[in-house]
Structures are given as C-alpha cells and as structure tokens.
Amino acid sequence: MTGLGDFDPTLDYYQILGVPVTATLEEIRRAYRQLMRATHPDRVRDPDKRRIAEERAKLLNAAYAVLSDPERRRVYDEQLRQRAVTDLLFQRYTAPSPAWVRPAPSRRSRQTMADDLAAFVQLLAVTVIFVATLVLLLVASSALSGLFGSLS
Numbered sequence: 001m002t003g004l005g006d007f008d009p010t011l012d013y014y015q016i017l018g019v020p021v022t023a024t025l026e027e028i029r030r031a032y033r034q035l036m037r038a039t040h041p042d043r044v045r046d047p048d049k050r051r052i053a054e055e056r057a058k059l060l061n062a063a064y065a066v067l068s069d070p071e072r073r074r075v076y077d078e079q080l081r082q083r084a085v086t087d088l089l090f091q092r093y094t095a096p097s098p099a100w101v102r103p104a105p106s107r108r109s110r111q112t113m114a115d116d117l118a119a120f121v122q123l124l125a126v127t128v129i130f131v132a133t134l135v136l137l138l139v140a141s142s143a144l145s146g147l148f149g150s151l152s
Contacts, residue, residue, distance in 0.1 A: 007062065007065075007066045007072070007076055008062070009076070009080070010083075011059070011062070011063075012080075013062070013063035013066050013076065014063075014067070016060065016063040017031045017032055017063050017064065018031055018035070019067075021077070023067075025070075028064065028068055029064075029068065032060060032064040032068075036057065036060055039053050039056050039060070040057060041053040041054045041057055
C-alpha cells in the first residue's frame with residue numbers, strides 16, 4: 001500500500017475530475033469513469049495525441065486514487081486548505097492591493113489621511129519608547145555589573 005501523502009499537493013484533483021470539493025464518492029467515481037471513457041489512450045491512434053491522452057489518464061488516475069480513498073482525501077484536503085491560507089496570506093502581505101480595494105491617494109479624504117498620520121505617529125512614539133527602555137535597561141545592567149564586579 002502507498003503512503004497517505006504520496007500525491008502532488010500543487011495539483012487540484014477536484015478540478016481535474018471536474019467535481020466540487022463537496023462531491024460524494026459516487027460523484028467522484030462517476031466523473032472519473034466518464035472522463036476515462038472519453039480520453040482513454042487506447043481510443044487514440046495518432047502517436048502525439050496518444051501521448052497527451054496517456055498524460056491525461058495518469059492525472060485522472062492520480063486524482064481518483066486520492067479522492068476515492070477517504071483517509072488520503074482527508075490528508076489532501078488539509079494540505080489544500082493550508083496552501084489556500086498560505087497563498088492568501090502571501091498575497092495579502094506581498095502583493096499590491098488592487099485599485100478597487102484601496103482608493104487612489106488623490107481621492108482620499110483629509111480625515112483619512114489625518115487618521116493615517118495619527119496612527120503612524122502613535123506607532124513611532126511606541127517604537128521610540130520601546131527602544132529607549134531597552135537602552136536604559138542595558139545601561140542599568142552594565143552599571144550594576146560594573147558595581148558588583150568591583151566589590152568582589
């Protein structure tokens with residue numbers, strides 16, 4: 001028996017079979033059989049088209065092997081969800097937001113810009129206080145270690 005994680009998590013097996021994520025085992029089986037009947041390599045005589053059909057059949061077999069086994073499907077679905085969350089976070093924090101999400105700077109109201117400036121100033125103040133506290137702690141700890149070091 002093969003392992004639970006022996007599948008390509010970058011492939012969308014649901015899309016390959018043309019079924020929704022909520023598909024039942026019977027719907028998956030029906031879609032797989034229908035697609036295999038239509039694209040089976042034995043039905044193709046042209047060598048180039050046959051190679052394409054063989055690759056398609058491999059994808060269909062891989063998708064069916066994962067989605068028809070409840071435990072492998074559960075593991076695959078978990079990885080699919082994790083990848084979706086990762087992709088969403090990656091887009092959220094690395095990609096520029098579309099124009100329809102963030103209005104152009106020239107269209108922003110004075111109040112919005114004032115609020116942004118106030119938030120920036122608050123963040124800057126907190127950062128300065130934090131750094132100053134760290135510096136004071138370092139100076140105090142070095143002074144104390146110097147004091148106790150000279151006593152012994």
